[in-house]
Amino acid sequence: MHLKFGSYPVLVASSSEIAKEFLKSHDQVFASRPLTAAGKYINYNYSDMGFAPYGPHWHQGRRVFMNELFSAKRMESFEYIRVEEMRASVSRLYELSGKPVVLVEQLTRLTLGIISRMVLGNNCFDVSGADRAVSNSTVSVEELQEIIKEFFILNGVFNIGDWIPWLDFLDLQGYDLIGGGTDTSAITMEWAISELIKRPQLLTQATKELDRVIGRGRWVEEKDIPQLLYIDAIIKETMRKHPVAPLLAPHLAMEDCKVAGYDIPKGTRVFVKTWSIGRDPSLWKQAEEFLPERFLGRNIDVKGTNFELLPFGAGRRMCPGYNLGLKMIQLNLANLLHGFNWKLPDDTKAEDLSMEETYGMTTPRKFPLVAIMEPRLPLHLYKI
Numbered sequence: 001m002h003l004k005f006g007s008y009p010v011l012v013a014s015s016s017e018i019a020k021e022f023l024k025s026h027d028q029v030f031a032s033r034p035l036t037a038a039g040k041y042i043n044y045n046y047s048d049m050g051f052a053p054y055g056p057h058w059h060q061g062r063r064v065f066m067n068e069l070f071s072a073k074r075m076e077s078f079e080y081i082r083v084e085e086m087r088a089s090v091s092r093l094y095e096l097s098g099k100p101v102v103l104v105e106q107l108t109r110l111t112l113g114i115i116s117r118m119v120l121g122n123n124c125f126d127v128s129g130a131d132r133a134v135s136n137s138t139v140s141v142e143e144l145q146e147i148i149k150e151f152f153i154l155n156g157v158f159n160i161g162d163w164i165p166w167l168d169f170l171d172l173q174g175y176d177l178i179g180g181g182t183d184t185s186a187i188t189m190e191w192a193i194s195e196l197i198k199r200p201q202l203l204t205q206a207t208k209e210l211d212r213v214i215g216r217g218r219w220v221e222e223k224d225i226p227q228l229l230y231i232d233a234i235i236k237e238t239m240r241k242h243p244v245a246p247l248l249a250p251h252l253a254m255e256d257c258k259v260a261g262y263d264i265p266k267g268t269r270v271f272v273k274t275w276s277i278g279r280d281p282s283l284w285k286q287a288e289e290f291l292p293e294r295f296l297g298r299n300i301d302v303k304g305t306n307f308e309l310l311p312f313g314a315g316r317r318m319c320p321g322y323n324l325g326l327k328m329i330q331l332n333l334a335n336l337l338h339g340f341n342w343k344l345p346d347d348t349k350a351e352d353l354s355m356e357e358t359y360g361m362t363t364p365r366k367f368p369l370v371a372i373m374e375p376r377l378p379l380h381l382y383k384i
């Protein structure tokens with residue numbers, strides 16, 4: 001689809017073949033990012049790697065990420081953090097047993113804990129507003145969650161000045177551009193639980209697998225993940241139906257290029273619409289249905305080689321944190337399902353549970369999931 005937004009040509013790639021052209025065959029040409037107000041004001045004048053134009057600064061940032069955070073060795077050395085934070089999280093959830101819980105708040109607290117310990121060396125945010133005075137933290141966990149939520153919304157908004165530069169100084173929509181938002185891995189887990197809670201028979205399938213492979217005497221560990229094929233299928237199906245980044249991040253053509261017979265001028269902004277690819281009826285039967293079984297026995301992964309499923313993108317700008325994101329989702333989703341029976345509050349029927357999305361750079365649920373959990377393992381396992 002070729003459009004013109006204000007002053008710029010825009011292409012939307014909504015099929016897996018065309019996504020492959022941009023992200024693989026011509027990856028190098030489309031590996032830059034357009035200059036936007038979000039990149040300038042929220043992301044420190046494009047110094048944030050995700051918004052940086054293709055060039056030495058981006059290369060250096062990416063290298064630091066890959067070597068210092070996401071190499072196989074580093075990921076292994078941080079496993080204890082993922083385990084400790086998972087145990088702390090299930091223990092907090094256990095304390096809330098039987099009460100309605102806004103799940104995404106618990107999940108972002110968990111993923112923030114893991115990432116802040118990996119990146120900053122300790123969990124700076126594991127303090128609620130009331131306890132902040134006795135801690136070293138300048139920001140409470142609730143405040144940081146709000147900041148991240150807003151960050152993702154502001155990075156995804158359609159800002160008129162990005163497309164019609166001479167109107168930029170007016171800041172027409174008044175986005176003051178304070179960062180904030182919801183975390184990608186937490187959003188994915190919230191969607192997975194929402195889909196399952198709507199279909200109790202799928203929840204039963206998942207817990208049957210967990211009882212068979214893990215048993216009721218312990219928590220799931222990362223080494224168990226390759227054996228949990230149904231949980232893996234649930235995660236892929238969630239990423240197909242609810243891709244966190246429905247348009248990936250914008251890619252920018254750095255030079256003129258011919259793609260699939262069309263002339264694409266330098267400066268074109270390209271959006272890869274993973275949301276439509278995940279619902280393409282030529283790729284997915286009953287695409288609107290949540291059917292994890294479709295992935296069983298199929299060799300489709302989410303690591304940027306199968307262009308029909310691109311939750312992390314592909315090519316040079318592919319998400320460098322995909323391995324961490326996947327590990328967090330696999331371990332924590334498996335343990336949420338292993339450790340708790342799930343139900344909706346009495347006043348919400350499964351068929352009435354809204355599945356509406358909010359649009360930003362990411363697509364969280366419009367109405368956060370409120371669920372009730374009861375422990376299903378021996379109680380001593382929830383104590384830390």
Ligand code: HEM
Pocket residue numbers: 049050051062115184185188244245248249250311312313314316317318319320321322324325326329
């Ligand atoms: C479920 C979890 C996650 C999903 C679905 C996800 C998805 C994405 C997507 C779609 C992109 C843009 C790809 C493109 O431009 O084509 C991206 C970029 C990026 N992601 Fe993730 N992500 C996840 C987790 C993480 C984590 C845990 C981190 C780091 C702690 C991370 C860091 C980044 C960075 C730095 C970029 C920018 C890369 C660049 O522009 O070169 N992501 N992610």
